[in-house]
Amino acid sequence: MNKEQPQIESLEAAVAKRGLPSESTWQDVNRYDDKMARSKEAKTVGLPEDSSWNEIFERGSTD
DSSP states (O other), X not given: OOOOOOXXXXXXXXXXXXXXOTTOOHHXXXXXXXXXXXXXXXXXXXXXXXXXXXXXXXXXXXX
C-alpha cells in the first residue's frame, strides 16, 4: 500500500502560520505549539489557560 507521507513545512512557513516574528527558530515554534495545546487542555478541564501540564493532568485524573 502507498501510505501518504506527512508534509513537513519549512521553518519560514511554520513561523508565518503561527504569526511569530521572522527570526523565530524551531524551538520558538515548538514552544508556541506547546503553549497553545496546554491552554486548550487547561480550558477543557476548567483551569486557567496558563496552567502547567502537571496541573492539567492532576485535574483530569480526579474528575
